[in-house]
Amino acid sequence: MMKEQLQNNEWSLFSSIQTVAYYSPLGDYIMLNKVNETTLSEILNTDKLSFDNIKNISIINHEWQHWVDYTSTLWGMKKMVNMYNAYNAWLNGKESEFLHIKILFNEFKQDKYYYYYTQVKNKIYGNGKDVWKMGMTIGHRFNEDGQLNMKKPLLLVNFASSADIDIARVPVSIASMLECNAMFQELATKSLFIESLEENDKIIEILELDRYIYKWLYDPNMILYTVVTHLTANTLRINRPLMAIHIASIISNLVLNLPEKAIRQMKLPVTALLHGQAGVNMFSNRDKGYLFFLILENYAIEHPDKLDFVVDDLLKSSNLPNPMQLEEIILDEINSYTKTSAIDGPLNDLMMEKINTGKILLNIKGSVLNRQSSITTRDLLANKIDFPNFLCSDTYIDTEHLSINKIINNAKINGKIDYNEWYKIYEFCEPKFREFVEVCGV
Numbered sequence: 001m002m003k004e005q006l007q008n009n010e011w012s013l014f015s016s017i018q019t020v021a022y023y024s025p026l027g028d029y030i031m032l033n034k035v036n037e038t039t040l041s042e043i044l045n046t047d048k049l050s051f052d053n054i055k056n057i058s059i060i061n062h063e064w065q066h067w068v069d070y071t072s073t074l075w076g077m078k079k080m081v082n083m084y085n086a087y088n089a090w091l092n093g094k095e096s097e098f099l100h101i102k103i104l105f106n107e108f109k110q111d112k113y114y115y116y117y118t119q120v121k122n123k124i125y126g127n128g129k130d131v132w133k134m135g136m137t138i139g140h141r142f143n144e145d146g147q148l149n150m151k152k153p154l155l156l157v158n159f160a161s162s163a164d165i166d167i168a169r170v171p172v173s174i175a176s177m178l179e180c181n182a183m184f185q186e187l188a189t190k191s192l193f194i195e196s197l198e199e200n201d202k203i204i205e206i207l208e209l210d211r212y213i214y215k216w217l218y219d220p221n222m223i224l225y226t227v228v229t230h231l232t233a234n235t236l237r238i239n240r241p242l243m244a245i246h247i248a249s250i251i252s253n254l255v256l257n258l259p260e261k262a263i264r265q266m267k268l269p270v271t272a273l274l275h276g277q278a279g280v281n282m283f284s285n286r287d288k289g290y291l292f293f294l295i296l297e298n299y300a301i302e303h304p305d306k307l308d309f310v311v312d313d314l315l316k317s318s319n320l321p322n323p324m325q326l327e328e329i330i331l332d333e334i335n336s337y338t339k340t341s342a343i344d345g346p347l348n349d350l351m352m353e354k355i356n357t358g359k360i361l362l363n364i365k366g367s368v369l370n371r372q373s374s375i376t377t378r379d380l381l382a383n384k385i386d387f388p389n390f391l392c393s394d395t396y397i398d399t400e401h402l403s404i405n406k407i408i409n410n411a412k413i414n415g416k417i418d419y420n421e422w423y424k425i426y427e428f429c430e431p432k433f434r435e436f437v438e439v440c441g442v
């Protein structure tokens with residue numbers, strides 16, 4: 001199977017940014033459309049940033065972060081169990097288990113609330129001097145029959161120009177948090193490179209980076225992915241965009257790692273009362289966009305004039321455990337979820353290998369991020385973790401000679417499958433998943 005066959009990936013959470021690169025959760029691969037395999041090998045084997053490689057390395061780190069979030073957060077590890085349930089259900093051939101396919105794809109849609117809730121009304125671009133205005137409202141989702149589901153509200157952010165012209169309405173979604181994390185890692189990579197330059201070059205590149213950030217933040221086409229940064233900057237009154245992205249990324253990572261035990265003890269800000277029953281329902285539903293808002297509000301209320309952002313203060317303001325306690329609770333919850341929710345199937349050993357990788361990465365990066373850091377190639381090598389699967393512009397994957405039945409039998413016996421065998425399973429199952437989801441409810 002050639003690489004080009006993989007690019008029609010409608011279930012990718014990041015479909016709007018696929019032209020340069022994207023991460024496919026279902027295929028568990030990073031697609032690099034502008035990088036060949038030779039260049040990738042050079043990048044993965046260097047610790048040095050230069051004018052020649054900084055663009056490609058920052059893009060790779062952006063997509064790498066998506067892989068890290070799917071692999072090592074509590075949300076991501078649960079998603080992984082559900083993904084392998086879908087594969088195992090189809091490979092088992094038991095129709096009674098096919099509901100796991102629908103469960104997974106419902107989650108994919110919920111993670112970004114699909115495109116309906118993101119409405120760009122006027123494509124008015126802003127910048128550091130002509131900033132957007134922002135307000136919040138409550139919306140409601142629909143059930144499978146197209147009726148309003150009043151028990152499942154969602155938090156919406158409205159943007160307008162400085163001249164009060166409506167720009168967009170967008171939900172605070174998991175997709176927003178994932179993209180904030182990835183964008184922060186891309187920008188942190190570029191900032192690290194700039195710090196290594198001579199003073200004259202540094203001044204030029206800092207200005208260029210600022211232009212790049214403002215272009216991203218005030219592009220109506222990217223608003224689904226920038227909303228949590230805007231919300232953070234507005235709530236904490238931050239006028240330094242990179243700081244806002246960093247803090248939004250810290251809170252995003254925390255929300256993606258929040259275990260049920262910690263959520264139950266969370267303090268709710270007084271502003272949550274303004275949302276009435278809708279707020280009660282969003283909290284009861286553990287809506288992650290709303291959890292982001294609650295944690296941000298608690299911090300803003302407790303520290304209205306504090307200039308230095310401190311993670312311990314963030315946790316204390318919402319009555320959450322400290323980072324070490326939080327990590328212990330996260331591991332307990334993923335162990336329990338895996339034990340009670342995973343179904344039997346030929347890919348179970350592969351699933352457990354991925355879950356164990358996630359636990360190691362969680363230990364490396366922590367349940368919250370308090371510094372400009374990323375999972376590096378050195379971290380993976382030191383902990384004997386395989387690199388994520390990369391597909392480059394010249395990648396060729398030969399799966400024609402492979403037999404699904406042989407792969408399944410090998411997986412059952414050896415507990416492992418190689419690079420090509422995984423893609424054989426992916427190309428076999430993905431269209432079947434699509435067809436099954438389409439007929440559900442017909």
